[in-house]
Amino acid sequence: MGKLVSIKSYLMEFVIVGVIIASIIVMIRFIIKKVFN
Secondary structure (H helix, E strand, O other), X not given: OHHHHHHHHHHHHXXXXXXXXXXXXXHHHHXXXXXXX
């Protein structure tokens, strides 16, 4: 039971980190498009 909870929290952390990285990549691409256009 404790192991399942730790796996769930680990997955949630992984998802949150992935969303943050994805938003940063989108922002960088948006800035690059603005600079080069």
